[in-house]
Amino acid sequence: MQKKLVATCLINFLIAALLGLVLRYAFVGHLDFNYQFLTHTHSHVAILGWVYLMIFTLFVHYFIPKNKRFYTKLFWVTQLAVLGMLFSFPFQGYATVSIIFSTLHILCSYVFAFKMWKNLKAKNILIERLIKWSLAFMVLSTIGVWCLGPAVGLLGKASAFYQIAIQYFLHFQFNGWFLFAVIAILFHQLQVQPSKNTKLFLRLLIVATITTFALPIQWFATHWLLYYINALGSILQLLTLVYFIKIIKIPFKTIIVKQQKAVRWLYIFGLSCFILKMALQSVSVIPEFSQVLINHKNFIIGFIHLLMLGIVSGFLFAFLLYSKTIKPSVYLNLGIFSFFIGFVLTELLLTYQGSFFYFGKGLIPHYYLLLFISSIFLPLGITLILFTYSKQKQHV
Incomplete structure (x- = not known):
């Protein structure tokens, strides 16, 4: 690179x-x-x-x-x-x-x-299909962006049309383009070969990604059918998670376990966030819980950061270390640790404050100051990782 x-x-x-x-x-x-x-x-x-x-x-x-x-x-x-x-x-x-x-x-x-x-030259039909689906979702997601202008002109920013267009873009960017792309690179590095399990996994993931879009639609356009579509998607996501664990279990043990500690830790971090994300989305099948999400933005921000910082960024860092693009050092380990601390502390604070709002308890004492201090660890960690990379004389 x-x-x-x-x-x-x-x-x-x-x-x-x-x-x-x-x-x-x-x-x-x-x-x-x-x-x-x-x-x-x-x-x-x-x-x-x-x-x-x-x-x-x-x-x-x-x-x-x-x-x-x-x-x-x-x-x-x-x-x-x-x-x-x-x-x-x-x-x-x-x-x-x-x-x-x-x-x-x-x-x-x-x-x-x-x-x-x-x-594209993937030399593996599974990887090739994952990449092509990620690209397809990327292109399809932009339809939401093109709809924003007509939505504002016809109905205004407060309209359901405008809000659904934004959610459409975000859903298929995050859960489609980014997630499929990360899984494609992960399977490539783990040398996962096509099989019946991988074929079923891909089909389930595609259908689950499409059907779970019913959840954000429910927030702005209520209809009983949307609940059942999202429920189907949630069930399919759990099945997808089962097959995902089956697929990576052996390659993970034979390839990642042999890597250096920082690489192993980042893969475990990314996988843990992925499992948590799939589990949390399945809970959205409960109507009361799905309504809580839209009424309390702390949960929404926390979930977006779980996906973007935990899963996507966690795996991207892992890929860079695994490929030896970034070489191990003391500063690198400090950077990874700082990033992890910042992520965990901010996620806990966002979730805890969301719970306080839900139960009508108001603000946590010094909440905004604690959130600001915890957030310092994120740019600090990225700075140390960037410093480590900039000091390398060669790249792979």
Whole structure:
């Protein structure tokens, strides 16, 4: 992997983490920036600058054997779009300049999906199908973005149409594009071979991903049929989890256990978050619980961070260490530990505060200060990981 590409992704992640820290500080001290605008900046840089571009880099590294120069140029054009959003969203939110750069990023993703689909050389039908489904979900998710303009013009931002369009994009980005891509790279590194179990696993995962979209629709458009569709998806997710554990059990023992401690720990961390995510989504079949989610944003933020920081980022770090792109060191171990501490503390605080709100107990004493202090460990950990990588003289 080209060192500049990986370093750029890590810098984007650090910027997103620092923006998140500023958002936490807004509840402790004074913030001159528009909070909503800064939230848009944080989410776009994290999703499109870190996760998207890191998966982009890993896909090209592992599955495009020739003619990588085109993808390198596409990477930098996409990074230009990320920088455009970084320097426009804080000052204007969704407006002309930020929309231009957001559109540029979407168009770049279309080019990437088309070229990747065409040039893909996975040498494993299971990995190939996972990659193609991830790319398909990425493209399909953008339909939600294209619907935002008509939704605002016709019905306004408070409409169910507008809110469902946002949820559509987020659902199929997170649970489709990102999750399928991470599983594809994971199976590649674990050398998982096609079998009856993997075939059934993929089918279940696809159907579960589509049917569980019924849950966010329920929040804005109530219908009894949506409950049963989501219930079906929740059951299928549990079955998917059973097959997933069966598939990786032996490869994990034979490959990952032999790796260095930091690599093993990151894989266990990612897998634990994945299992927790699947279990929590299955609980949404309980109507009272699904309603609690939308009424208490702490739970929503906690779940998004579980997926983005725990599963996706946890595995992306694991992939970089496993491939020896980032080499072990004391600073690396400190960085991983700091990131883990920040993740666990913030997740616990968000969940605990959400429970306080649910039971009508108000705020935890010094909640916002504790959340701000806990959040410091996240950019600190990323900084140490980036420092370790920048000091390496060679890259693999």
